[in-house]
Amino acid sequence: MSLKALLDTLPIPILQAPMLGVSDHRLALAVSEAGGMGAFAGAGLAGADLGPAIAALKAQTERPFNVNLLITRPVAPGQDEIDLALARLAPWYAQSGAPLPEIPNQYAPDFEGQFSALIQAAPPVASFAFDVLTAAQVAALQAAGTYVIGTATTVAEAKAWAEVGADGVCAQGYEAGGHRGHFLADVGASLVGLLPLVATIRAVIDLPVIAAGGIMDGRGVAAVLALGASAAQMGTAFLLSDQATTSSPWRQALAAAPDEATRLTRAFTGRHARGLENRFMREMRSDEDLVPAYPVQNRLTQPLRAASTAAGDPEQISLWAGQGARLAATGDAGARVLRWWEEAKAASSQLSARLG
Amino acid sequence: MSLKALLDTLPIPILQAPMLGVSDHRLALAVSEAGGMGAFAGAGLAGADLGPAIAALKAQTERPFNVNLLITRPVAPGQDEIDLALARLAPWYAQSGAPLPEIPNQYAPDFEGQFSALIQAAPPVASFAFDVLTAAQVAALQAAGTYVIGTATTVAEAKAWAEVGADGVCAQGYEAGGHRGHFLADVGASLVGLLPLVATIRAVIDLPVIAAGGIMDGRGVAAVLALGASAAQMGTAFLLSDQATTSSPWRQALAAAPDEATRLTRAFTGRHARGLENRFMREMRSDEDLVPAYPVQNRLTQPLRAASTAAGDPEQISLWAGQGARLAATGDAGARVLRWWEEAKAASSQLSARLG
Secondary structure: OOHHHHHHHOOOOEEEOOOOOOOOHHHHHHHHHHOOEEEEEOOOOOHHHHHHHHHHHHHHOOOOEEEEEEOOOOOOOOHHHHHHHHHHHHHHHHHHOOOOOOOOOOOOOOHHHHHHHHHHHOOOEEEEEOOOOOHHHHHHHHHOOOEEEEEEOOHHHHHHHHHOOOOEEEEEOOOOOEEOOOOOOOHHHOOOOHHHHHHHHHHHOOOOEEEEOOOOOHHHHHHHHHOOOOEEEEOHHHOOEOOOOOOHHHHHHHHOOOOOOEEEEOOOOOOOEEEEOOHHHHHHHHHOOOOOOOOHHHHHHHHHHHHHHHHOOHHHOOOEOOOOHHHOOOEOHHHHHHHHHHHHHHHHHHHHHHHO | OOHHHHHHHOOOOEEEOOOOOOOOHHHHHHHHHHOOEEEEEOOOOOHHHHHHHHHHHHHHOOOOEEEEEEOOOOOOOOHHHHHHHHHHHHHHHHHHOOOOOOOOOOOOOOHHHHHHHHHHHOOOEEEEEOOOOOHHHHHHHHHOOOEEEEEEOOHHHHHHHHHOOOOEEEEEOOOOOEEOOOOOOOHHHOOOOHHHHHHHHHHHOOOOEEEEOOOOOHHHHHHHHHOOOOEEEEOHHHOOEOOOOOOHHHHHHHHOOOOOOEEEEOOOOOOOEEEEOOHHHHHHHHHOOOOOOOOHHHHHHHHHHHHHHHHOOHHHOOOEOOOOHHHOOOEOHHHHHHHHHHHHHHHHHHHHHHHO
């Protein structure tokens, strides 16, 4: 078996994007059980909690699923950097009513610990973003029975994943919601629309490509398959689904979003990400290049975002969403997957008819 | 007959993008004769010259073709603005050996004159960018027997064209090379990837959509047709073709371009456009928001670009290209159109097989 064979024989080649904070077991199971492939975003869990979480998923389904981790290194920011970052956030915290956060011992779960737990738990598929694994890490996962997918925003990043032996590449288009996965060039050099991104990656590497970014329905699924992708990955399209844990103010903002409402911002987390533009994004715009790099700023704004979410205030929450946000659909996630597949079939029939 | 019927019955629903300075009669004829639809970029001609040029095309082919104009208004920049703009360009002119340009009487051909000539000449199709026509103008063209296509970079712009009665909309994705067509919001709010752009436009207007941006081969054509577009518009894909008048240094830069080599710039023309990044773009980056708006800066840099082109120096030329630039193909344009169509058929067959 290969990842390519797995994707080619999935009843429905729709992968749910691993959305940290949104996709828990319920969403992953709904998508996998419908015939697609669900994803569990494991990046927020320490290694000790990740293993049992994966085991629980394995116990609940025979279908393949994906566990996503974000590759980070331990950081030890200086006191000055933190003081400055907190001073910048102080007015926002004051407005939210939440106290400024204490300086944590750790800004993100230890990746090495997560990675060990992942190998132990051996999910069917694991995907990674923000950096590239070593060849030894990839080989260790594969030896455990896990296919490895690396996120690439450029051709060079796809090549880097191919060189360490990854089983497949997730091509993250400019359109995609949430964090950008770039790790070789700066963000400005890593914003390629999904169509040319898939085409240029496919031209130089011989691995299955999973297309992500702006795919909102079955027509979009058919489009990226026609383009040569082995599967479509959809995230924003699931944000309003019953099984997503999208917060209430986030759902409301999404349902009310005008056209072209998303922008890239570095202000929330110290790493560029796409979301519905709100007051925090607008007013932090001029300072966004100055905030500490991920995961420090991410950790420092978490209590602010939690308090604002609890208060129902969308203006200080990271409202991650892709450029197709307006087309996000409500209802049961599994039923949606089945419907998108029917739409894809209809699109394919129309295409066949046009091509004669 | 309707534009939709015309596109649906084109032997090959591939439209050649109207590329000012690149697409003369030869390229347009090659594409139209192959079964696609060629385009003649008429924006550089005064009304008196446009009519005969269209008549000559009509005389050479029975096939439909498109004439493109850029909607501009007469401008009368102040002496101070021009002096400042020329001072900024002076070191570049000095380097090129060309003299600073004289202040012209006119910065672009008069649009009203072009538009009158267009109605007189009545090409099968006319397309427009940079603004929207009035309903009366659209009706006048239609009465002359010309279908009207408006360029849209956002849903609101597509709606604006629908409201004045256009026959179709060309959805210009973020990926596209050359000038951005935005005219309602600023450029930052008008950069939508082609997939979500087509999907969101199709969701709200009932006109044929022509998809443009990042389509480089038959797979890309199949992808946008699956997405629901009535045709694919390709520009960069033709830049290296035999019939394109792409200059020699431009061709060389394109053939040697690394991945992700394009950026948006306002520096060459006073309107944002995508091209291969070169020294002029990099060094003018900090001033690009200050240069006079199109068409003034465009006119003021024309002699510089002409001199640099003549000298074979790619660093001071507008090397317009889209994000798929690396995949631009050489050879006969008509043969390419036929080949892309064969590729699209193969992609459609594979898609049908996958969808079962």
